[in-house]
Amino acid sequence: MLGFYHPKTWKEKGLWWTLGLFLITYLIVVLALGLYWSNEPDTFDVSENAKLKAEETKTSIVPGFTTTATLINVANTLLDKPGGYLSNDVTPPGVYLDNIPEWEFGVLVQIRDMARTFRNDFSRSQSQSTEDKDLIIAEPHFNFDSESWLFPPTETEYRTSIKALDRYLLRLSDPKQMNAQFYARADNLRDWLAQVEKRLGSLSQRLSASVGQENLNLGLAGDSSAQQSTPTPSQQYTKTPWTQIDNVFYEARGQSWALLHFLKAVETDFAPVLDKKNARISLQQIIRELESTQQTIWSPMILNGNGFGFVTNHSLIMASYLSRANAAVIDLRRLLEQG
Template sequence: MTSRRLRAARRREQLEKPQYGWIWKPLLVLLIAALVVMAGLGIWWNMTPRAFDVEAATEQQRGSLVLDKRGAVSVATLKQLLDTLQDKPGGYLRDDILPPGLVMDNMPSWEWGVLRQSQVMSHSLATLDPQGAPSIESLDAVMRGNADNWLISSTGKQLKTARGQVNDYLQAFSESGSGAFEASGKGMADWLAAARTELTPVTERLSASVGDADMLRELGIEVPESADVAWYRVDNDLHQARGQAWALLHLMEAMLRDQRDVITAAGMLQQWQRVQAELQRTQRHLWSPVVLRGSGFGVFANYPLTMAHHLTRIDESLVELEAGLAAAPDMPQDQAGGKQSTEAAQPQPGSSGGEGQQLDSEQHSTPEATGAGGESTEPEEESTGAGKESTGAEKESTGDEGEPAETSSEQHS
């Protein structure tokens, strides 16, 4: 009798207070599956996009347009950078409010670096092309928006608008008499100065992260207050620097394709290529999943120190480029506003470069002016002999261009 009552009481208790101990198992499985998916997406989305060929990007953006003017490659490369920010795996992650983009920081920092250099380039278009289309001003206004907006006007929407503005400006390169960079180094000098200004703060923060800021000040090394960054945010600065260097590498390659004759005439070609090589070194693969900060000659490397070293060398080279391009004389505009031939800017075999040929032609074309000055020139026989000896060299250096070497020697004789 008692046992029956106990069994009945237990049944009533089970019905009134059921046990749900089995529910936590599927919930745990779902949680683990979600974590695995988010981790996989985080690894995939965190992969840096590969470098692209600026000429191939120009062909891709070209379509039915005729892009043979000076500056077309640079504008097409700018559009490709904006396309990369949106079309890469995960899209633009900096304004995400859901995981895994919400908890990621390396790729958003890289995006911020690419966006900063893209903003610099879009702002410098007005200097590079003073006669450009009105879309330059609207493009600059769109690109200057807050990169962290996600509610009212998200950065993703701003990037879409900016892509449309760049495309409109790129179409101007197919119209006659519009859309072409000036054949002058001053516009490039201003652009390089602005790009270097963006790199300077991140270089200071990476340099200051190597040691204690107070200790550096005691050693006489000035460290700005803005360079004092917490240790857990140093990786953000590293990836931001990599993003800026990645974008600047492509933009400098594109500008070299557009303005090679100007750069060569200013004598800055080797310096330009030196900056490109240093930017390329900043894109080497990171072999550690975390940013290592070793000390001295320890076992582990120091990634911030290495990056700061490269950025410092880049800064020094950019200063020399700015000075060289700003001091270079303006070159005449092309008749059609297009690019000048890059082969003409390069020195021919057997000659000392375009500048040497120009000096030789001036010396041969002004013998009367020299004589009119009242100064005595070389004896006639020596002058005639020198002209005969230089006939072969002038043939090799001038080719089919200019006057024959025999004619020049006859004029001297």
């Protein structure tokens, strides 16, 4: 086989044979890289990650350390997984891949939500308090265009956010730096879970639309005086185009992957709050449902069977897990609201 790549063989076989050899070799390499880059990253232990981060920075683990370290590692994984960050690629094989870029966008949505929560809630004692100087940098840079290839590339902006979070983490664990705080309060956790609830609800609806469904308009339900800007039909049929079914599925899988880690980190940092409300078991139920979304996909493609048909429907299975997780989030928020 190696003899095919010897200059003597090229000379004997001629120009067209040599060009064909290089074309076939190129296609094989691109295909192999594409298959390798399409593997989703494994989950990681958030507690072990926090310990390693504390050892690396020579600091101690304080309330908020685990959640901050988890956010940093999730963002690093987004950029440094096999193939790197693919959503802004303009060359093969990244430009031909669509499942992993959708997975990346799902992870990015949860990173953005968590960074916003850090800036607005976790790091502030009250609504009139000053925002943290590093989180002011981290949050907007994560909201930079996810598909910018150059001037500047997306990766540069996201690494700026990661560096800002690293500085915040160092100040957070330094007892002399009292201007960096993480407030593990029930109301802060409840506000973040409200965002999680909306994300999971939206994903469940989009996944369920893979088979098409008639939806009633509930926009003004429960308020007789409510108004909306433009009239909409009382019923509306929604169905995801078949070309978008796998995109929605992998976006949901990416959001679930990131959210799974954040919830495990929150279980550590908000442990006293959860135990006081006897709510830890509710959080663990959410985690269990999200762990189910990360099972290995044995099918070479995302199947879209119809209802109780002969072929399975991966989107409906994912929607089932996320709906149960969403129901558990609602229950957890109610527990946290109780005195």
